[in-house]
Amino acid sequence: MTQYTIIRPKQLRTTVKLPASKSISNRALIIYALSDCCILPENLSDCDDTEVIIRALRENPQTIDIGAAGTAMRFMTAYLAATDSGEHILTGTERMKHRPIRILVDALRRLGADIEYVGEEGFPPLRIRGRKLEGGELEIEGNVSSQYISALLMIGPVLSKGLTLRLQGEIISRPYIDLTLWTMHEFSAAAEWASIDSIEVKPQPYRPRPYYIENDWSAASYWYEMVALSADKDVEVRLEGLMDGSKQGDSSVRYIFSLLGVKTVFASRKPGKPTTVTLKKNGHCVPRLEYDFVNSPDLAQTFVVTCCAMGVPFHFTGLQTLKIKETDRIHALKKELLKLGYELQDKDGCELSWDGKTSHLSPLVSHISIDTYDDHRMALAFTPLSMQQPIVVNNPQVVTKSYPQFWDDLRQAGFEVVKN
Numbered sequence: 001m002t003q004y005t006i007i008r009p010k011q012l013r014t015t016v017k018l019p020a021s022k023s024i025s026n027r028a029l030i031i032y033a034l035s036d037c038c039i040l041p042e043n044l045s046d047c048d049d050t051e052v053i054i055r056a057l058r059e060n061p062q063t064i065d066i067g068a069a070g071t072a073m074r075f076m077t078a079y080l081a082a083t084d085s086g087e088h089i090l091t092g093t094e095r096m097k098h099r100p101i102r103i104l105v106d107a108l109r110r111l112g113a114d115i116e117y118v119g120e121e122g123f124p125p126l127r128i129r130g131r132k133l134e135g136g137e138l139e140i141e142g143n144v145s146s147q148y149i150s151a152l153l154m155i156g157p158v159l160s161k162g163l164t165l166r167l168q169g170e171i172i173s174r175p176y177i178d179l180t181l182w183t184m185h186e187f188s189a190a191a192e193w194a195s196i197d198s199i200e201v202k203p204q205p206y207r208p209r210p211y212y213i214e215n216d217w218s219a220a221s222y223w224y225e226m227v228a229l230s231a232d233k234d235v236e237v238r239l240e241g242l243m244d245g246s247k248q249g250d251s252s253v254r255y256i257f258s259l260l261g262v263k264t265v266f267a268s269r270k271p272g273k274p275t276t277v278t279l280k281k282n283g284h285c286v287p288r289l290e291y292d293f294v295n296s297p298d299l300a301q302t303f304v305v306t307c308c309a310m311g312v313p314f315h316f317t318g319l320q321t322l323k324i325k326e327t328d329r330i331h332a333l334k335k336e337l338l339k340l341g342y343e344l345q346d347k348d349g350c351e352l353s354w355d356g357k358t359s360h361l362s363p364l365v366s367h368i369s370i371d372t373y374d375d376h377r378m379a380l381a382f383t384p385l386s387m388q389q390p391i392v393v394n395n396p397q398v399v400t401k402s403y404p405q406f407w408d409d410l411r412q413a414g415f416e417v418v419k420n
Contacts, residue, residue, distance in 0.1 A: 002419065003369070004396040004407065006386035009414030012230055015238040015276075016223060016409050018215040020045040021248060022071070022402050023176070025213050027183040029053045030075050030154050034083070035187055037208030044213055048401045063089040068096060068326055068374060068401060071147055073124060077104060078151035080128045081113035082158060089118060091125035095374060098123060099324055104148040107140055108133075111159070135159025135203065139166045142197065145321060146173035150180040156201025157189045163201040164194070171197065172294045172321065175249025182247045186211060214274055215241030217251040219403050221302045222380045224257045227279045229309050229387035237279040237413075244269050249296045256299070260306060261285040285312065288356075294318030301381035304333050304352060308342040309385055313356035320350045326401070327373035336382065339368050369394055376401035386415065 025045040030053070032041060044050060049069040056064045056076060064080075066072040073092055080088050091097070102122035105115050114129040135156065140149065149165065156163035171177075181199070184191045187209060190202035223237045242251075244266050254264040254277075263282035268275040289312055293300045300319055307314040322329035330352065334344045341358040369392040370385075372378040376398045383406075385391045399406045407417050 001394055002396060004393045005416075005418045005420055006383055006391045006393060006410070007416040007418070008386050009416075011232055012226060012235045012237065012387075012413060014413035015240065016413070017240045018219045018242065019047065019403050019405065020213045020241075021216040022047050022049055022218070023179060023216075023248060024183060025050045026053055026071050026075060027150065027154065027180055028186075028211055028213060029057065030079050031184060031187050031189075031206055032208075032211075033057050033079065034154065034158050035206035035208045037206075039208065039210055041211040041213055043215075045216070045402075046404055048404075060085065062087070063091065066090065066092045066096070068093045070096070070099060070326070073099070073101065074104060074145070074147040074151045075154070077101065077115070077126060077128065078108060078155045080130050081108045081115055082111075082133050082155040083130050084132055085130040087127070087129045089125055089127055091118070093374075095326065096124055101126070103140065103144050104151060107138055107148070107152060110138060111135060111163075133159050135161040135163045137164045137166065139168055142167035142169050142171035143320065144172075145324070146176040146180075149177055153177070153180050153191060153199060153201060154184065156191060157184070157204055157206055159201075160203055162203040165199045165201070167197045167199070170294075172318065173249070173297065175247075175252075175295045179247045179249065214243045214246060214248075215239075216402075217242060217246060217248045217253055218298055219380075219406075220277070221250065221253045221257075221299055222384055222403075222406075224253055224262050224279060225302050225306050225381070225384040226387050227262050227281065228257060228260045228306055229384055230281075231387075233281050233283075235279075235281060239277045239279065241274045242277045243272065243274055245271055250299055252296050253299055253302075256289075256291060256303060258282065259286045259289060260310060260312065285310065288312065289314045289316075291316055292318040294320075297321050298377065300352075301329060301333060301377050304344070304354075305337070305381045305385065308337055308340070308354060309388060311356060313354055315351065315353040317351045319352060323349050325377075326375040327378070329375065329377070332371075332373045332375065332378055336370050336378070339370070340385075368392065372396070372398050374398055376403065380406065383410070392420065 188207040
């Protein structure tokens with residue numbers, strides 16, 4: 001097993017060029033393929049999740065192994081089902097074979113898709129025989145993964161009757177749905193919210209165009225965490241390539257971290273233009289944090305770890321999708337933070353809270369070893385704890401799923417990253 005020991009620099013003053021947005025890259029690639037565009041989007045993410053989509057679209061193998069890329073599994077399922085691209089087996093890691101996909105498969109079957117389960121019913125691998133689909137009206141639960149909804153929306157313009165999607169019950173991760181619609185609009189799709197719970201996509205083909213991908217607000221969250229946990233009041237981190245007014249749901253990170261003492265300063269406010277964002281201390285921190293992460297679940301790990309390390313009690317809701325991610329993130333957070341003396345309470349797998357008290361274990365035990373559970377966000381969210389004490393990260397290579405150059409960026413910032 002590979003391990004990295006992370007030791008903070010004496011002072012943190014650095015400039016980081018963040019990776020491109022994985023969420024936008026993956027959406028733009030599917031739309032690129034559906035539009036028969038011959039020009040790849042610029043500044044594509046180089047993370048594993050995006051690379052598997054690029055490889056699948058370029059090589060079109062009979063068996064497509066998307067590894068641990070959940071987004072790729074959902075998006076490629078819809079893409080292959082709705083295009084005349086032949087017969088494929090879509091598979092992934094052992095964990096992927098236990099991540100549910102029945103809701104998406106059932107929805108595509110109602111549109112006429114030819115999809116079979118190769119192994120366990122309701123889970124990958126899938127055998128997909130692609131063909132042109134008519135489309136029409138669909139109902140789907142709104143509290144399922146937004147990736148199912150986005151996968152269906154993106155094929156809407158190539159369906160002969162378009163697509164009307166009616167979302168039942170609570171709608172979670174709405175910003176990710178809005179990001180999908182926004183990216184579709186960038187390629188001239190006619191797709192809009194028809195009502196508070198209904199989306200209409202007209203059968204109007206995508207138009208190919210050159211396209212530039214903005215950088216990733218999710219990746220920015222770990223640098224915010226480092227600033228929040230720094231004892232240096234003059235700490236300063238500059239993040240390149242972010243946009244003010246971004247459609248990325250995780251851009252909300254700047255508002256939440258303002259409650260934990262981090263100020264965000266934009267070098268430019270030009271709409272749609274990437275700029276440099278500077279992070280500094282603002283000198284203020286709430287005594288307790290309550291937040292509903294239903295619209296930005298990928299930020300939850302960052303804020304759970306940050307609040308514990310800062311001694312800020314919290315109550316977080318909207319976490320129902322965390323149990324079906326790369327790992328059961330609720331379980332992983334509780335187990336790893338207990339090593340540091342923080343005992344979390346969860347409720348029905350949808351809420352996490354901490355009362356601000358540590359157990360008999362000291363939160364400053366030296367060289368705590370953090371397991372990452374094949375989950376990139378576990379490695380990324382726990383590494384900033386090195387601002388307070390040296391941290392050992394097990395299987396650190398998992399960061400390639402979303403932020404391949406993370407360890408290089410840390411070294412550039414003055415951190416010691418020592419392979420054990």
